[in-house]
Amino acid sequence: MNYNWHWKVLLEMEPGGTGTYLHYLLVGLLWTLATALAAWVIALAIGAAVGTLRTTPLKWAVRLGNLYVEIFRNIPLIVQMFLWFFVMPELVPQGLGDWIKQMPPPWGSYVPAVLCLGIFTSVRVAEQVRAGIQSLPRGQRLAGIAMGLTEAQTYNYVILPQSFRIILPPLTSEFMNIIKNSSVALTIGLLELTGRARAMQEFSFRVFEAFTAATVIYLLTNLAVVLLMRAVEKKVRVPGLIAAAATPQAGH
Amino acid sequence: MALLEIRNVTRRFGPLTAVDDVSLAVEAGEFFTLLGPSGCGKTTLLRMIAGFDLPDAGEILLEGADMADTPPEKRPIHTVFQSYALFPHMTVAQNIAFPLRMAGNAPEQISAKVRDALALVHLEAKGQQYPHELSGGQKQRVALARSLVSRPRVLLLDEPLGALDAKLREEMQIELIDMQREVGITFVFVTHSQNEALALSSRIAVMNAGRVEQLDEPSRLYGFPRNRFVADFIGKINLFNGEIVAVDGERVRLRVAGLGEIEARGAAGLRPGTPATLALRPEQVRLAAIGAALDLPNRHPGKVRDFLYIGDVTTYVIDLQNGQRMQALLPNSSPGRAKFFEVGDAVTAAWPAEAGVVLTE
Numbered sequence A: 001m002n003y004n005w006h007w008k009v010l011l012e013m014e015p016g017g018t019g020t021y022l023h024y025l026l027v028g029l030l031w032t033l034a035t036a037l038a039a040w041v042i043a044l045a046i047g048a049a050v051g052t053l054r055t056t057p058l059k060w061a062v063r064l065g066n067l068y069v070e071i072f073r074n075i076p077l078i079v080q081m082f083l084w085f086f087v088m089p090e091l092v093p094q095g096l097g098d099w100i101k102q103m104p105p106p107w108g109s110y111v112p113a114v115l116c117l118g119i120f121t122s123v124r125v126a127e128q129v130r131a132g133i134q135s136l137p138r139g140q141r142l143a144g145i146a147m148g149l150t151e152a153q154t155y156n157y158v159i160l161p162q163s164f165r166i167i168l169p170p171l172t173s174e175f176m177n178i179i180k181n182s183s184v185a186l187t188i189g190l191l192e193l194t195g196r197a198r199a200m201q202e203f204s205f206r207v208f209e210a211f212t213a214a215t216v217i218y219l220l221t222n223l224a225v226v227l228l229m230r231a232v233e234k235k236v237r238v239p240g241l242i243a244a245a246a247t248p249q250a251g252h
Numbered sequence B: 001m002a003l004l005e006i007r008n009v010t011r012r013f014g015p016l017t018a019v020d021d022v023s024l025a026v027e028a029g030e031f032f033t034l035l036g037p038s039g040c041g042k043t044t045l046l047r048m049i050a051g052f053d054l055p056d057a058g059e060i061l062l063e064g065a066d067m068a069d070t071p072p073e074k075r076p077i078h079t080v081f082q083s084y085a086l087f088p089h090m091t092v093a094q095n096i097a098f099p100l101r102m103a104g105n106a107p108e109q110i111s112a113k114v115r116d117a118l119a120l121v122h123l124e125a126k127g128q129q130y131p132h133e134l135s136g137g138q139k140q141r142v143a144l145a146r147s148l149v150s151r152p153r154v155l156l157l158d159e160p161l162g163a164l165d166a167k168l169r170e171e172m173q174i175e176l177i178d179m180q181r182e183v184g185i186t187f188v189f190v191t192h193s194q195n196e197a198l199a200l201s202s203r204i205a206v207m208n209a210g211r212v213e214q215l216d217e218p219s220r221l222y223g224f225p226r227n228r229f230v231a232d233f234i235g236k237i238n239l240f241n242g243e244i245v246a247v248d249g250e251r252v253r254l255r256v257a258g259l260g261e262i263e264a265r266g267a268a269g270l271r272p273g274t275p276a277t278l279a280l281r282p283e284q285v286r287l288a289a290i291g292a293a294l295d296l297p298n299r300h301p302g303k304v305r306d307f308l309y310i311g312d313v314t315t316y317v318i319d320l321q322n323g324q325r326m327q328a329l330l331p332n333s334s335p336g337r338a339k340f341f342e343v344g345d346a347v348t349a350a351w352p353a354e355a356g357v358v359l360t361e
Helices: A007-011 A021-053 A059-073 A077-091 A094-101 A107-134 A138-146 A151-166 A168-188 A193-204 A207-236 A241-246 B042-050 B092-102 B107-120 B136-148 B166-183 B194-200 B218-223 B228-233
Strands: B004-013 B016-026 B031-035 B057-062 B077-080 B154-158 B186-191 B203-208 B211-216 B238-248 B251-256 B260-265 B275-280 B286-289 B298-309 B313-320 B325-331 B346-351 B357-359
Touching: A007 A021, A007 A207, A021 A059, A021 A107, A021 A151, A021 A168, A021 A193, A021 A207, A059 A107, A077 A094, A077 A107, A077 A168, A094 A107, A107 A151, A107 A168, A138 A151, A138 B077, A151 A168, A151 B092, A168 A193, A168 A207, A193 A207, B004 B042, B016 B042, B016 B057, B016 B211, B031 B042, B031 B194, B042 B077, B042 B154, B042 B186, B077 B136, B092 B107, B092 B136, B107 B136, B107 B166, B136 B166, B166 B194, B186 B194, B194 B218, B203 B218, B203 B228, B211 B218, B211 B228, B228 B238, B228 B275, B228 B357, B238 B260, B251 B275, B260 B357, B286 B325, B313 B346
Parallel strands: B031 B186, B031 B203, B077 B154, B154 B186
Antiparallel strands: B004 B016, B004 B057, B203 B211, B238 B251, B238 B275, B251 B260, B275 B357, B286 B346, B298 B313, B298 B346, B313 B325
16 A cells, blocks of 8 residues: 555644644543433343343333333434434424533533433343343242242342342443444544544544554554453452353252 | 142042042141052142142132132242252352242341251351252252242142152151151142152141042051052052952951952951952061961962062062962061072962951952
């Protein structure tokens, strides 16, 4: 490849005058993280609730949960992003819709992006939670009930603490997905890391430098997430739990 | 009033009647066993007592109160599962403390009770370990301690020793009896092992195809089975099918094809001309060399086909003249002596008139 690399562009001032391009990209990373973290809170809360409900004996809750999962699992993320940004303000009462549309940038893009990513990821979390709960031996739930716990107590103290430990590795992947998927928010005008790399390319005509820098920042960020989650997994690990779920009767 | 009463309980699964009009009563402090082959309905009955399943008909009463509207978590009845169902994310002490903690007991009360429970199952030193660090027998003990710690009125045990090896099983049987005596809680025990049932229980309900065939004390079940199923299921037995030819007060005479007449103890309801079966335990049979004097009314020549040396006893398999095979159990009282007879020896099998039971069902 015959390309004249010019890495110093990163230290040049961006046209908005807020600082260098590198600074400009790092602020983008902060928006990426702010979007991902807020969306993750929503994804975990809704995902845990829906995933748990789908394992209860309540038929209506199971059906409602299935419906929710199928809707948000089967529409492409970018379409959902447009629906939240363009359509949602029209569907809510007019006063609220106007208020959303008048939100100053970047909040006008940030709020729909967080809602969209949060709900999109919540169905994936719900699937993980359901699978985790169903991987436990049935005796665990019966033992809880038999010793006088209510259904809710059994879930709180017996079922969920074990399931979440089991699904921690797939949840880590989901969190990394949410960081990567937040780049789709650039389509509704959120200037997160990818959006800023693109802007930098447009201002400076340095496409390779801009996206190489963005790539490295994404890589380092996700590596940090992996290391952090590995530490968490190690801390909460219950030896033999995953094996125990597969073979409930260990030897002597 | 019985502590636990089952009244005409029926449970169907599609075309299958798993529990068929069962009635029984368990007294406070009893070690009560439901015994039967796989699929006889014993576990279904246990699940209904626990509240995990509801009867299609009939009632389950605890201290006279119908339990139909009481969900399992509200019943003062706990269950010990064969799979132990210990909580792997909690230590042994936390597992045992858990039901107390959930019931809102004070912390100092909880730790005292956990200490007592650990002492009861001889695991004082294991409180801080996790379940995966324990052996199968220890896990079973923790499961027992966890079920007993909040003092249920009834403890249900669903084949709790099924996952243990034979030696550990025997040890745990002895511990179970001790434990039950110590805490005084009513145990309802489910097993398909007749040895376990006989060794542990104060009373046994023998179940078959959803019905209770006989409910009695272990020694009565063994000595006086009510029908062929119970006779055959509990212990080893020789069954002689024949026809009653004479009834004379305390004695009946039974004609068995190829053997002639057998004299046996009479019972109410036996009439000449009806088919009947003599059920005879192997240890009631005596063997002697042909020609030896035996002062017993029932004497039948045969040939030793095989013998099983078990250590304390030897079981001889005898081919009788009519082709029927019977077993005789002889104690080996002198050490080093494995057998009295060789394979192929001609012997006389004999038994007193009062041995065995005549069955018509």
